[in-house]
Amino acid sequence: MKKFPTHSKKLKDWVNKMVRLCQPDQIVWIDGSLQQKSQIEKEAELAGEIIRLNQEKLPGCFLHRTAKDDVARTEHLTFICTKKKRDAGWTNNWMSPPVAYKKAKAIFKGAMRGRTMYVIPFSMGPIGSPFSKIGVELTDSRYVVLNMLIMTRVGTAVLRELEKTEEFTKCLHSKAQLDINKRLILHFPEDNTIWSVGSGYGGNVLLGKKCLSLRIASWMGRREHWLAEHMLIMGIEEPNGHIEYIAAAFPSACGKTNLAMLVPPQGLKEKGYRIWTVGDDIAWMRIDSDGSLWAINPETGFFGVAVGTNSSTNPNMVETIKKNTIYTNVLLKPDGTVWWEGANGEVPQEGIDWQGKPWRPGMQDTNGKPIYGAHPNARFTAPIINCPSASFRLEQHHGVPISAIIFGGRRAHLTPLVYEAFSWQHGVFIGATMASELTAAQVGKIGQVRRDPMAMFPFCGYNMADYFRHWLDMGKRMTKPPKIFQVNWFRIDESGKFLWPGFGENLRVLEWILNRVNNKVRAWETPIGYLPYPEDIDLTGLALPHATLEKLLSIDKKEWLEELKDIKRFFRKFKQDLPKELWQEYEDLKRRLEADA
Numbered sequence: 001m002k003k004f005p006t007h008s009k010k011l012k013d014w015v016n017k018m019v020r021l022c023q024p025d026q027i028v029w030i031d032g033s034l035q036q037k038s039q040i041e042k043e044a045e046l047a048g049e050i051i052r053l054n055q056e057k058l059p060g061c062f063l064h065r066t067a068k069d070d071v072a073r074t075e076h077l078t079f080i081c082t083k084k085k086r087d088a089g090w091t092n093n094w095m096s097p098p099v100a101y102k103k104a105k106a107i108f109k110g111a112m113r114g115r116t117m118y119v120i121p122f123s124m125g126p127i128g129s130p131f132s133k134i135g136v137e138l139t140d141s142r143y144v145v146l147n148m149l150i151m152t153r154v155g156t157a158v159l160r161e162l163e164k165t166e167e168f169t170k171c172l173h174s175k176a177q178l179d180i181n182k183r184l185i186l187h188f189p190e191d192n193t194i195w196s197v198g199s200g201y202g203g204n205v206l207l208g209k210k211c212l213s214l215r216i217a218s219w220m221g222r223r224e225h226w227l228a229e230h231m232l233i234m235g236i237e238e239p240n241g242h243i244e245y246i247a248a249a250f251p252s253a254c255g256k257t258n259l260a261m262l263v264p265p266q267g268l269k270e271k272g273y274r275i276w277t278v279g280d281d282i283a284w285m286r287i288d289s290d291g292s293l294w295a296i297n298p299e300t301g302f303f304g305v306a307v308g309t310n311s312s313t314n315p316n317m318v319e320t321i322k323k324n325t326i327y328t329n330v331l332l333k334p335d336g337t338v339w340w341e342g343a344n345g346e347v348p349q350e351g352i353d354w355q356g357k358p359w360r361p362g363m364q365d366t367n368g369k370p371i372y373g374a375h376p377n378a379r380f381t382a383p384i385i386n387c388p389s390a391s392f393r394l395e396q397h398h399g400v401p402i403s404a405i406i407f408g409g410r411r412a413h414l415t416p417l418v419y420e421a422f423s424w425q426h427g428v429f430i431g432a433t434m435a436s437e438l439t440a441a442q443v444g445k446i447g448q449v450r451r452d453p454m455a456m457f458p459f460c461g462y463n464m465a466d467y468f469r470h471w472l473d474m475g476k477r478m479t480k481p482p483k484i485f486q487v488n489w490f491r492i493d494e495s496g497k498f499l500w501p502g503f504g505e506n507l508r509v510l511e512w513i514l515n516r517v518n519n520k521v522r523a524w525e526t527p528i529g530y531l532p533y534p535e536d537i538d539l540t541g542l543a544l545p546h547a548t549l550e551k552l553l554s555i556d557k558k559e560w561l562e563e564l565k566d567i568k569r570f571f572r573k574f575k576q577d578l579p580k581e582l583w584q585e586y587e588d589l590k591r592r593l594e595a596d597a
């Protein structure tokens with residue numbers, strides 16, 4: 001028997017069992033040291049898994065390319081495996097646990113022959129915080145190890161914590177053959193287990209992220225009365241020095257990262273606003289003894305969308321990714337730096353594209369479609385502490401108090417720039433009926449509108465009807481619940497252009513939201529919720545025609561009545577499981593719209 005650096009029998013037994021299944025040549029325990037990290041970087045470089053970038057211009061930075069058909073989460077290969085199908089609900093793919101284990105075992109069997117199995121003990125949330133959860137990921141991918149070192153708290157200190165209760169999520173990953181036909185992302189919430197095989201793409205393989213922190217954690221949160229959400233967390237320092245924190249749920253590639261670290265536009269900066277970034281993707285939220293909701297970001301890094309990131313859209317991110325960053329599927333320039341569509345500076349005249357092929361601007365494929373230098377879902381992995389706006393409360397073990405929850409989707413029409421829910425229950429209805437156009441972050445038809453409740457459609461680890469019930473219950477448990485809002489940065493005009501400039505300018509909308517939270521501004525009561533009066537949004541320094549703002553804040557009742565039909569179709573899919581409160585909200589909205597017509 002090999003000697004393992006832990007006293008936990010449960011952990012040792014499990015690792016041994018998985019070793020027998022996967023048959024690696026050797027086992028390496030990740031201790032979190034810089035020395036071990038640079039050793040693994042060297043090995044990954046030698047094996048051609050990563051390319052060391054220009055260390056003068058990009059110190060500590062690497063490039064990785066995935067397989068061509070392994071560039072985004074594969075939701076159709078992602079399963080919730082519960083004893084009862086009902087507990088996964090219709091929004092999830094379901095497999096019974098024995099069938100799922102059997103199918104996956106056939107692929108895992110001997111998959112690590114000739115490879116090293118890395119054992120990564122990690123903590124989601126500060127090590128030792130009562131709000132944190134521990135996982136151990138076994139993987140044969142050095143890329144996974146290097147990413148986990150950025151995204152989570154990893155190493156020996158986690159093992160010591162694990163040994164106290166021996167409670168941890170068992171996460172098994174193998175690249176196997178990186179074959180899309182032998183790829184499965186399986187969640188066993190009843191066994192606190194995740195098995196992922198056949199992929200090397202972030203959301204499929206960094207198992208602390210979507211798999212643990214959302215799918216498994218949402219299941220845990222329901223039992224333990226807390227919320228695991230696909231939300232950014234940010235602090236907005238007001239001119240008087242007070243910091244208000246908000247959490248916002250937008251679907252994948254709909255602007256969480258950008259909002260979380262926005263730079264105030266000149267007009268608002270002069271007033272004294274400043275932004276503090278707590279998280280850009282995941283929020284774990286609990287009710288504290290003061291009766292309000294407190295949030296932590298369980299991660300320590302960003303896994304952000306590269307395309308479109310530049311000094312005008314996101315200057316803080318441009319700073320963040322200058323060092324100790326792993327770039328995935330971007331263009332490699334001749335000087336050993338990187339580029340993507342919408343990056344700073346001029347378009348390079350040559351380079352190596354994300355598939356490793358020579359690239360020049362204007363190239364087309366055989367169908368006449370443009371060949372991009374970077375994949376549209378190209379990403380970077382970077383430590384939060386690199387970010388100039390990183391909050392000083394990142395290690396605070398019980399997080400930050402949340403004053404407002406914001407839901408937002410990518411809607412070309414219908415949804416106004418911002419509105420406020422009448423109540424918590426109405427806010428849950430707004431979240432439950434969110435919809436958004438699909439993006440490059442998931443394999444599927446880009447642009448198609450789908451319902452994406454609370455931006456959790458692909459991430460809720462149990463029956464979504466029960467999830468809505470849980471949200472309603474959480475509202476009842478709080479004496480000071482946050483106010484709930486909906487925003488939409490993506491409304492377009494007749495020529496297809498965005499009506500709202502977005503990015504840093506979004507702070508103007510957040511200012512109105514905080515003024516509502518603090519009862520500093522009136523609002524216009526409409527059938528869908530409270531809307532701002534145009535003059536209550538501070539546009540100082542922004543050349544936005546008044547008519548455009550009016551358009552952004554307009555409600556088309558005919559469109560809304562059409563929307564209601566789709567909401568009804570959606571709600572009906574939950575059958576008798578849908579909380580009746582949501583049907584009540586539906587009826588109330590319909591009545592208000594019809595009365596107003």
Ligand code: GTP
Pocket residue numbers: 250251252253254255256257258259280281303304305307308309313441489490498501502503506
């Ligand atoms: P995930 O990491 O997939 O969860 O995405 P995210 O929600 O963090 O999205 P992100 O901030 O990376 O933005 C995705 C895309 O939306 C980028 O191409 C941005 O340029 C674009 N985007 C972000 N904010 C805005 C905005 O306010 N207006 C417009 N028009 N586009 C935006």
Ligand code: SPV
Pocket residue numbers: 072073201202203204209210251252253281303441442
């Ligand atoms: C998302 O798709 O919402 C992401 C990227 O944040 S991934 O980690 O791949 O899920």
Ligand code: MN
Pocket residue numbers: 230251252253281
């Ligand atoms: Mn995300």
